[in-house]
Amino acid sequence: MVMKRNILLFFAIIIGMLSLLSSCTGSWLDTTKEGTPAESNFWSSDDDFETAATSLYYCLSLEETWGRNLFWEQGASDDIFFSRTRGSAQMNLANLSMDGSTESSIKSIYNEMYTTMAVANNIIYHALLIDENSRSTIVNRTLGEAYFMRAFSHFMIAYRYGRLDNGVPFERYEDFTDYATQLNQIPPQQNSVTDNYAYIIEDLQSAANLLSWFSAYSSDDYGRPSKDAAYGYMVKVYAYWAQHDASKWALIPDIVDKVETDGARGLLDNFANVFKIENEWSQEYIWSVNSSASNYAGSIFPGIVLDNKGWGAYNGWGNFKPTLELWAEYNDEDDRRSATIMEYGDEFTYFGATKKFYSTADNECGFHFKKYMEPYSYGNLNSSGVGENNSYISTNGDRPTTDLNVPLMRFSELLLFKAEALIMQGQNALAATPLNRIASRANENMVYTSPTMMDLMHERRCELACEFTDRLMDLKRWAAGGSNDWNLDALAKIQTAKHGIKHVDRSNSESAIDTTNGVAMSINGKSYVGVFQLANMSAKSYVPGGTYSVLPYEINQVIKSNGALTQNSGYASN
């Protein structure tokens, strides 16, 4: 009996403990996660804001953005062809036959840009919670960076997807009335792309107000957007906006002048020097993807355009090559041609040795881009022909970055926009000054007195070939203007079949041109022999302002939007 009593007592203790446990479960169950900051304990110091700003730039160095994928679009322009065969993920872009479900290569750009907008939005939201007068220098700079990156990523989406009759989704967290809820809601689609442009300009102005000129930056801050970049992109946005509202041209010249004067920007004397590592932060710099070989950071674009396998020395990916059409655009005297393109037999320094260009790539055209070749000139080739001792290029062939930054905007582009703005306002003579600065540096023996749009288009093409300045968009906006000669010229350039030069022995840099299999042809008023049409680069149809003038929203995103995202006209939405 005593035993039983003791046991009952024992049970009583247990039961007591159980009830105790259940009564205190409330606080006992509260557990925390450590090691990662939470909304509640972040945003409290300058360091926090600086760390947050770092996330803004994640998108810049991805293969999916300015590493490679954005350039697939240029397959539809007249400058570029794909020297390795591609599937419909890229060919639909090149043939302007997008359908919204196949173009996987463009999908991640959409995602990354909206992620960047969200990151920027969050920084802006939290920075604005701090009273304006108590914001530190760092918080202000971070706020400026966030405004810039929100505008920059917004712009990338706006002009690619936005139509006059259908804008792109955009929201500002600072307009939220219920942060926690609205954070999880779809940003409203703007009525017109011009509404988007208005937001972008507003953000760029806010960025310009908060950021310093680049010339005031110490090297530790190189790579952050500056006042120069904010104004620079303002110019570009106005230029694109002008396609729908010509009054925007008038705003451009003053901004360019301001950047030049107050920002101490200008042109280098020699075009080829612009694409040298030592000059990547020169007066011509406005904004670029900061790259480094040592930890393969930055853009892999130099490796992407290097001949496939880099003649056995390095893992070039050989994705993009220039067309004969681009080669033919240059005057023979133009310095920019040899700085931009190599043809068979052209000498270049490659891993310390002199090499003459040839290529046995899958789809060969007889040419190769040269703008980003400087980093490959260093080091030496070992006995197996493999490059070594070159600290200017990434040692990882899967991530072939170099020490050369990949420019996104150079001052010369701003001069070109200034010239274009003046021409478009009928001030052709005034446009001669900026355009001649470009032309004279190129030594192309061309002096403009009253340049036309055709002249402007020539200079812009020659100056910016193989850069992320979007040749295709230039052609689209020029073709959309009406039926002037230059409108039709731009349209014809979108529609054209693209060509290359055939050589008898592709593996011999001295090989003669193959006139048996190639034909004689006149391109840009110049005669060529041994011409052949590049594989899968035949003529295509294009209607200015039509369905294919913008990208289709990925069908999956339209479906997931459940009615909140209107597909662009002409494209399927399911």
Added chain:
Amino acid sequence: MEKSKLIFVDKLRLLKVVVLFILIFSSLAINICAADKENTSMANLTTSVNGQQQGKHLINGVVKDSKGEGLIGASILVIGTSNGTATDIEGKFSLSVSPSDIIEVSSIGYISQKIKVGDNKTFNLILNEDNRLLNEVVVVGYGKMKKGDLSAAVSTVGNMDKLQDRPVSNVAQILQGQIPGVSVVSNGGHLDSEPTVTIRGMGSPNGESALYVVDGVPDAPFNLSDVVSITVLKDAASAAIYGAYAGSAGVILVTTKQAVSGRTSVEYSGVFGVSQAMNLPQSLTWEEEYDVRKAAYEDAGESIPVGWDRISADPVYGKTNTDWIDEIFRSATFQRHNVAVSGGNDEFTNRLSLEYNNTEGTLINTYSKKIIGRLNSMWKLSKYVRIREDASWRDTQVRDVNTSSAESGAILSALMMPRNVFVYNDDGSYSGTVPTSADYITEYGETYSDIHGDVINPVRILKAAYNNNHLSTLTSSTFLDIMEPIKGLNFTSRFTYKQSNYFQRYYNTRRLEAGKPNDNNSLSYTSYREPQWDWENTLSYNRVFGVHNLGLMASSTANEYEYRDFSVTGNDFSNETESMMYFAQAGYFDNATDTYNKDRNFSMVGRASYSFADRYFLTSSIRRDYAGRLPEGKKYGDFPSVTAAWKITSEPWMPKSNVLNLLKVRASWGKIGNLGSISYGYGNPTLSSRIIGGGDVGGQVGSSTLVANGIYLSTGYNDKLTWETSEQIDFGLDALLFNSRLNLTLDYFNKNTNGLIKEQDTDWPTTIGISAMLVNDGTVNNRGIEVSAIWSDKINENFSYYVGGNLATLRNRVTNIGAADAEGNKPVWTSGGTFKELNPFRTENGTPLYSFYLIKSAGVFKTDAEAQAYVNSSGAMIQPDAQAGDLKFIDKDGDGSIDSGDKDFMGNAMPKVSFAFSSGFTWKNLSFDLMLQGVTGVKLFNAYKYTTLNESLGAFNRSRDILKALNGPNNDVPRITMSDPNGNFTTASDYYLENGNYLRVKNVSLSYSFTDLLQKIHYFNDRKGSCNLTLSCDNLFTITDYSGIDPEVGGTGLDAGQYPISRTFSLALKLKF
């Protein structure tokens, strides 16, 4: 004094009330009843035998059943001879025997008896009915139950002895084909992943996970050789006792061997086997690859690049030198050894079991090694109090390899490597895609590396990169049992402490050869430590009052879990010798992570069961789980269940019959939760951090080293998130027929999984800019019928056999996919997996989960004219780029072009019917077993074709199947083209879709018992020694139409190339003394 006594009495009274209240309110039934009855009992009728041999004499007798009725046809046999007879209509027999003979009296459905004849002349024998099948005890959640009394759908794998002799290394492998409704799909032959166990259909779109409870302890390690039985709680009613821990799939209870008192016994069991991968693909020879490449260039109007001709002219490299598939595959060995020592007395028992398992992968250099030690002890302190301790330690080391990566998968790389190069260069380094010797370059000037795409030497992938993970888990469970202080009342307090330590070491050496060079080396360490404890207190009360059988159980569990991990990568090692690959030699470090999580949970369970006169059974349970990880205000959930059964054969009005031994119908309803669907600490939303710089991305800021840590909000947070739940109804029927020869079970179930946890799909495009938050949305319904039947019979002393089979049907549907938009359009889910640009999955309201949604194709165009004749109403070609050899796509919506509107639902990877068949016999000491297993109604998406048959993918070697397309249009392989303008491969069409049905001879085994031989030795005879040898083959062969390596693809049925499962021949030895 008086007062205090009074208070004590009052307290006692109060206590009694509390106890009573707890007992009534709470729960539990379950009789821990019915001990296993011995199959045979030795009835020694004589105590002394004349040493002197006597002559034969006639004996007479009668055999009756327990009711006194004579048994007709019972067999009487002199053991070891063919001398025997059978009883007549009255149960009488007569037989001539010697006094030293032993006779065996047996009859089906009764327990046979062995009797020493001695001097007896007359035998009056009573054979007891064999109620083994009825009295079999089954382990259920928080207790045990007589199989005959079960009212829930609970299935047991009983013949563990035989299954353990197979070359298996985990319980999931054993379960395959054993229980209808339990689907086991291998994720290929990967050594680091166990097969996926799905119980009664996939409910959670996030995949299924079952809870393993080992001897009452969740997730405790155990030795495979120690497993006595496996019980699967198939319906929600039986699993509901585990509430939110039951997981999405359900609960699997594992019972292991425990220490028993008696003389010390030693047991050894071992399996040794040899495995070989089956049905392997093969790549083109150098010459064939040349032809295919040439055809591709010709198709593009180009000539083949000069490098091909230059290299082909070389006497050494211009031919096929290497069979890469052969280089990477091997005959692998399988070993499992277990030694157990057990013994003790009434007050102390102890058992030690040690197991070693070494499974080599069929891909070179891959392995999985396991060492498990387990100590099981019991101390009896008094009549009422007992302490048990179960401690185990498990150590696992695995080296596996990625096979599904489109860039560096090991098998894919073997198919993509050109076959003219050698595995190694002359200097012993790994060869790339082209010859790199200085001699070659002197001779030919160039190596023409651009004629091949980026591919890595597959032998290098398997050998040079070292990726080994090491996991040790220590578990200790201590039980305090208080046994029947009051009749029928038991109390158990269990405290379990478990700690896992994980360490992964991964180093990558420099890869300089042409192909996919990477001049970096790195060493990564990933480590975590997971200490956790749980404390469970269970009170149970079981009493029989006349015809009333009452069971009550109440239990509570509290647990705490901690997780701390860190990982970091060292880069830039100047010296690559293995002994120098240590952090101290690293040039710089990156990718550091360091996290800490704590989680706490508390649960209360109650169960009550009642049965009346062995006829009516009723059980009900309720569990409440509190989970610390959930958002405030959403921290708990209730999980009830109720089951009922009616044993018709126990009704007094049912005539006793040898035809129908048992007939029972049952019904159950229950609800379970899936705690695992929510990550630890969900209730505390955090920001994400990512390293910007190095690896895949580079930092933007600075002029030199561009590495920085970025912090941002990456994912939406749902403050209303709670766990998934599933509710299930089950109707079942159990029957034993024909003197218990036929055992039949039939079940119908209908399961709804509600509040599915998934990333918000609808209303969350990537436009939002942060990853979708988790939501509870949608319902998946699974229903089906399960049948299992086994017929076993013993013809005579020497021969017995069994034939059995099971079959399960499954119908899976998403019955509620979420809220419709303003226009009434229901959302669709597009998840399920992608491969390159192929996204073949789509789920709509009313379709099965992860349905294939594809464009239908109709073979290839045989001629260009045929392609041109395929026009729409306006006369334009429906496929403008098509020519002979391109796939013909069906314009389903008739809009004149091929687009997403032509897609249609084309089934999914979940088997509609799964079945298994097993059979075997025992003849004297020899026994034979056969198990077949298969599925039907399965569709698989063979994405492997995208890389192995698609010439437009680039300059890689391909599968030999591509040769079919070399000589004109072929329905199996579209034309060889470098650009694929028709999108033969980039279109998600049913070209990839294949029938995944299969019938597999899962196991054949032949076993011989040397027990008789062994027992001739006195020592072993004395110790009841036994010895058994089994020859076995797993996965002998498979009948399937599937063209990939193996139809057991796993996951959602997207086959991107996998580690093949292998055929294993093995020899198993069991020795006990």
